[in-house]
Amino acid sequence: MVFDADFEGGLRLNSADDGGITSALLRDEVMVVATESNDAALSRSGSSKDSVIVEISDTAHQISQDSWLQVGFVLTTGINSAYVLGYSGTIMVPLGWIGGVVGLILATAISLYANMLVAKLHEYGGKRHIRYRDLAGFIYGDDAYTITWALQYVNLFMINVGYIILAGSALKALYALFHEESGMKLPYCIAIAGFACILFAIAVPHLSALRAWLVFSTVLSLVYIVTAIGLSLKDGIEAPPRDYGIHGTTTNKIFTIIGASANLVFAFNTGMLPEIQATVKQPVVDNMLKALYFQFTVGVLPMYAVTFIGYWAYGSEASAYLLSNVHGPVWLKAAANISAFLHTIIALHIFASPMYEYLDTKYNLKGSALAARNLSFRIMVRGGYLGITTFVSAMLPFLGDFMSLTGALSTFPLTFILANHMYLMARKHKLTSLQKNWHWLNVLFFQAMALAAAVAALRLIAVDSSNYHLFADL
Numbered sequence: 001m002v003f004d005a006d007f008e009g010g011l012r013l014n015s016a017d018d019g020g021i022t023s024a025l026l027r028d029e030v031m032v033v034a035t036e037s038n039d040a041a042l043s044r045s046g047s048s049k050d051s052v053i054v055e056i057s058d059t060a061h062q063i064s065q066d067s068w069l070q071v072g073f074v075l076t077t078g079i080n081s082a083y084v085l086g087y088s089g090t091i092m093v094p095l096g097w098i099g100g101v102v103g104l105i106l107a108t109a110i111s112l113y114a115n116m117l118v119a120k121l122h123e124y125g126g127k128r129h130i131r132y133r134d135l136a137g138f139i140y141g142d143d144a145y146t147i148t149w150a151l152q153y154v155n156l157f158m159i160n161v162g163y164i165i166l167a168g169s170a171l172k173a174l175y176a177l178f179h180e181e182s183g184m185k186l187p188y189c190i191a192i193a194g195f196a197c198i199l200f201a202i203a204v205p206h207l208s209a210l211r212a213w214l215v216f217s218t219v220l221s222l223v224y225i226v227t228a229i230g231l232s233l234k235d236g237i238e239a240p241p242r243d244y245g246i247h248g249t250t251t252n253k254i255f256t257i258i259g260a261s262a263n264l265v266f267a268f269n270t271g272m273l274p275e276i277q278a279t280v281k282q283p284v285v286d287n288m289l290k291a292l293y294f295q296f297t298v299g300v301l302p303m304y305a306v307t308f309i310g311y312w313a314y315g316s317e318a319s320a321y322l323l324s325n326v327h328g329p330v331w332l333k334a335a336a337n338i339s340a341f342l343h344t345i346i347a348l349h350i351f352a353s354p355m356y357e358y359l360d361t362k363y364n365l366k367g368s369a370l371a372a373r374n375l376s377f378r379i380m381v382r383g384g385y386l387g388i389t390t391f392v393s394a395m396l397p398f399l400g401d402f403m404s405l406t407g408a409l410s411t412f413p414l415t416f417i418l419a420n421h422m423y424l425m426a427r428k429h430k431l432t433s434l435q436k437n438w439h440w441l442n443v444l445f446f447q448a449m450a451l452a453a454a455v456a457a458l459r460l461i462a463v464d465s466s467n468y469h470l471f472a473d474l
Helices: 021-025 068-079 082-120 132-140 142-178 186-203 207-238 250-266 273-277 284-295 301-317 330-362 372-395 399-426 433-467
Strands: 003-006 010-013 029-035 051-057
Touching: 068 207, 068 273, 068 284, 068 330, 082 142, 082 207, 082 250, 082 273, 082 284, 082 301, 082 330, 082 399, 132 142, 132 273, 132 399, 142 186, 142 330, 142 372, 142 399, 186 330, 186 372, 207 301, 207 330, 250 399, 250 433, 273 284, 273 330, 330 372, 399 433
Parallel strands: none
Antiparallel strands: 003 010, 029 051
């Protein structure tokens, strides 16, 4: 069967006989005709107007359904999640004004560049690589497939742990606004947050189904970001001069600065770009680049604002959850905490979706999301996965440390090391010596950064674990 590429309306059948449609769509691999766009098939030559056969792996989730703007909002939702409420404390406090501002700007630039490299490889070699591990496995072989999947799983699991900690922190802050006694401990709040995430995971079957929630998530993020900025500005104007110094012994400063560098790259990168790109309409490379430009221009402005203003207002006293610092009307702080809690549930679903897609595809979940088998599967499997995530979150609620460890163990390798090396391997016959040296320099530099950041993050976790007991009420 042959499909013509209709990039506005999707794929349409070029045949009057549709008798074989069902059997063809249920094959393990689907062949479609797509239009080759910029670098979409890096191993081929010819005009961008030539048609090429692009092989798409089987998946239980929807692909090629979303506009570039919708995908841009998905990416922006990840950047402006409730994690932004921690960057004043976890990035600016360890780095100070010069290190923090310069570091964030550099992290923005190198993150955009690295993500563009991965986006351009999405249709490399005549296949549409809808999963990060598929792309790595295609370029390097089966071992790389397994290693990349392990790295990505660690990355996404740690991000999800952080989201549940954030949601629990928002609930605890909300409770503290109305009750001075500490009856609601953080582990209890984390458990409630985990249960809410399970309900959402059951209700929303796949990443494209977030379409109806993106406007809602944007409004929620604006509520807690604007509230944090407004109250921080008020506090900063009324407060005496703040301390912006970097405190601690020389050894502690070195480790915290290295750990903060991991937080810098964590702030901008998903570690699952091919999975998000799989949802975008054709032409997938051009549209994904548009989404990335949106993410790294309009999308980063709210994050910059709340990070810099929060640090300006509280200096070295800025916490890992900025709404704990602010002073203002109880109703306004309550609205901000509720918004942070609800937005975190939506954002977690984005970063859990590769695991959901893997399990749904492995066990061949087809048809309606409300079918009894599909619904029961989501209840048991997604509920079990998020239950384990919630347990780990409550047991080790050290948010800043997890951000550092996640950046070191998986964000550095996935976003920077692999991106540069895969692009180097894919285009090695088309790159100049200077370009090859540039990519090798990136690979070696980020390997060193990943190793140093991992050591620093593990040290931070060890120090915090000695200061706080398991299931601590932070």
